[in-house]
Amino acid sequence: MHRIILVNNMKPYLDYASTTPINKEVLKEMEPYLKEEYGNPSSLHELGRKAKRAIDKARKRAAKFLSSDEEEIIFTGSASESNNTAIRGLVKGIKQEKIHIITTQIEHKAVLETCEDIESENIEVTYLPVNKEGLIKIDDLTASIKPETRLISVMYVNNEMGAIQPIKEIGKKIEEINKERKDKIYFHTDAVQAANWLDCNTKELKVDLLTLSSHKIYGPKGVGLLYIKKGTPIKPLITGGAQEWKLRAGTENVSGIVGMGKAIELIQKNTNKKIEFIKSKLIERVLKIPGSQLNTPKQSAPHIANFSFKGVEGEGLLILLDDKGIAVSTGSACTSVSLSPSHVLMAMGSSELEAHSSIRVSLGNQTTEEEIEYFLKILPESLKKLRRISGR
DSSP: OOOOOOGGGOOOBOBTTTOOOOOHHHHHHHGGGGTTOOOOTTOOSHHHHHHHHHHHHHHHHHHHHHTOOGGGEEEESOHHHHHHHHHHHHHHHHOOSSEEEEEETTSOHHHHHHHHHHGGGTEEEEEEOOOTTSOOOHHHHHHHOOTTEEEEEOOSBOTTTOBBOOHHHHHHHHHHHHTTOSSOOEEEEEOTTTTTTSOOOHHHHTOSEEEEEGGGTTSOSSOEEEEEOTTOOOOOSSOSSOHHHHTSOSOOOHHHHHHHHHHHHHOOGGGHHHHHHHHHHHHHHHTTSTTEEEOSOSSBOTTEEEEEETTOOHHHHHHHHHHTTOBOBSSOGGGTTOOSOOHHHHHTTOOHHHHHTEEEEEOOTTOOHHHHHHHHHHHHHHHHHHHHHHTO
């Protein structure tokens, strides 16, 4: 009998879109700032100055990756905070009686719920629909623009489906439109799921605001980043100190920022081919299982594959797979406790049943073919068990 041997006896972790393990080099660089180098970056003594220099180094690494100036980078506590700062901070900074925002129906909840919340403050928001491929139409976007439109927020890579929006094309279109306008439209993208795989050159993308997350790129949790183009009128959400160019008060998470800076430096897109090969093999084999359906579009990031399985509940399948040591997700980790169907799948035209029967498999730098083989062995057994129970 053919045996499947997992490398280092590791159980398959197939949920990299939720979080990634900390890279060993990242952890090594963080360690001094968790121990002996514990100074407050705002202190003037040597310990404080060392901490400040460490943050400056991380900021320099981030700026290089984003092709920006160091003064355009602020570190936050999470990507959710960065998204909130981009949206709420801009609204505060514009000081305009009527403000219109355009976003999409498939954004991360950190954008959607923020937009929904500020609608109660007389901010008008348009939520653009997407097609079956999870993409917005540029014509829909331009048709939605009004004289009072001041912000457009479109995510780079969808966290549930992996769909890649044409951010560069959108950026160019907004730039053209701004030439004919008195009041500039600012452009924000949530690039959390894009950083490992796609070009994040802010000058090429023509964005004014861009969000990144540390723990999605093999860095520590509790650290985010927001690129803010010079001249963008952002006001702070957290006040009480002069940290981060007076845009984010509070003593900095030095070790976390150091870790994020190193993680950014280590991003290597040459892993794409390996991951793309594994993903294509995964999709091909899963679709041979009766009642399976691929939800991820062709134009997608290499690390995400979303499937629906007729006659099963996604949550039930997740539990059975977890029992066999396999970690997957039913969608965004931030909404995993919700029993409502995926808003992304529903926006793409799936039925409620299809949305409830979906799981997301996401790959990373440490994913092996052996792990995928094990998953492909356990998946059909789990589906049969669930279908027997449900009688479908």
